[in-house]
Amino acid sequence: MIQLKLAFICTEKLPSPAIRGGAIQIMxxxxxxYFQNHQVTIFSITDPKLSNQETDGFIQYIRFPRENYEMDVANALKNQSFDLIHVFNRPNTVHLYKAASPTSKFVLSLHNDMFSELKMTKEESLRALKHVDAITTVSQYIKRTVTYRYPQYSHKIYVLYSGVDLTKFTSIHEKQGQVLQRTLRQRHKLSGKQVVLFIGRLNKTKGPHLLIKALEELIPKYPHICLVIVGGKWFSENTVDDYVHSLYTLAENHRDHIYFTNYIPSDEIPLYMTMADLFVCSSQWHEPLARVHYEAMAAGLPIITTDRGGNAEVIAHKHNGYVISDYDNPQAFSQAIDYLLSNRNKAKQFGLAGRKIVEEHFQFHHVAERLENIYVTSLNS
Structure with missing residues (x-):
């Protein structure tokens, strides 16, 4: 493939690289x-830990303050010539960037239901759909949110599942993983515990309150169970709002069985995965498809998830995990956790199956190859 000049435009939420997390930045x-054959420019917001501009090999990072981010990016595009511009999760800015770089091809990635009538008018949506040459979605579910409203543009939409760097994850089924698991549990005073892991933002849509309530039925049967809750109110923020306070209050009766870590940097997540016996995603909203599923599979963990949104597209019930349809019922989570803790061979089979799925389909080199093919199609359209 010929060398391309590519621009990636992150949202105004978080900086790139992923020093403060974020699914887009991590991906x-x-x-x-895997794009070393091309010239790459990444636009993101500024951060106190990062310079406003820097070059790292074939990558140029350009960062602007959040306050005027979109206009600053648009002005920067006028001064450079890009073959293809990839906009992340902000369809309502595409027309602005297209006006700044009219000869460039455009790819839009959707990580949420961004074409919802609550976020964009029909006129704004049609404008964005007209200007883009391709759209990638993180799941079939997110693709359907667009094709249901605008079926005439279905030919532009590709599902692009995310992935992981397997070199950063140690399977709990390998000797090295088992040694690391014991070491990590000793460090966190969890030796001899049955560790149930939750990772996510602490808000009601993620459902950690249901897991705390589920413990009430599990503790009598599993007196050494411990629910490890990894995350803060918002990515790198550990503010205690009303909901977080309610979690702490709810946990008071089970303080020996619940461990809050607060926000953990993304590069430490693999360690917490290795420390666990199983992973639970208790999403209550229509989750686009949480990337923690890929990470838990990479660690060889059996997974419990809800059938909300796109989660069940990568977790097959009783193959590499356990899918809950009664998603707002604490008892459904306690039953699923009990099933995995009392069926260790099944749990191991689920974990091994998940690891194999990641090895074969969801590594970052798979994602890069699929994305590059979409670029080629867009350039030839």
Whole structure:
């Protein structure tokens, strides 16, 4: 493939690289090494820990303050010539960037239901759909949110599942993983515990309150169970709002069985995965498809998830995990956790199956290859 000048435009939420987490930033960090044959410019917001501009090999980072981010990016595009511009999760800015770089091809990635009538008018949506040459979605579910409203543009939409860097994850079924698991549990005073892991933002849509309530039925049967809750109110923020306070209050009766870590940097997540016996995603909203599923599979963990949104597209019930349809019922989670803790061979089979799925389909080199094919199609359209 010929060398291309590519621009990636992150949202105004978080900086790139993923020093403060974020699914978009983590995916970018993972796939960019496979674009070394191209010239890559990444636009993101500024951060006190990062310079406003820097070059790292074939990658140029340009960062602007959040306050005027979109206009600053648009002005920067006028001064450079890009073959293809990839906009992440902000369809309502595409027309602005297209006006700044009219000869460039455009790819839009959707990580949420961004074409919802609550976010964009029909006129704004049609404008964005007209300007883009391709759209990638993180799941079939997110693709359907667009094709249901605008079926005439279905030919532009590709499902692009995310992935992981397997070199950062140690399977709990390998000797090295088992040694690491014991070491980590000793460090966190969890030796001899049955560790149930939750990772996510602490808000009601993620459902950690249901897991705390589920413990009430599990503790009598599993007196050494411990629910490890990893995450803060918002990515790198550990503010205690009303909901977080309610979690702490709810946990008071089970303080020996619940461990809050607060926000953990994304590069430490693999360690917490290795420390666990099983992973639970208790999403209550229509989750686009949480990337923690890929990470838990990479660690060889059996997974419990809800059938909300796109989660069940990568977790097959009783193959590499356990899918809950009664998603707002604490008892459904206690039954699923009990099933995995009392069926260790099944749990191991689920974990091994998940690891194999990641090895074969969801590594970052798979994602990069699929994305590059979409670029080729867009350039030839």
């Amino acid at each position: 970018l960090d993972g796939i960019i090494p």
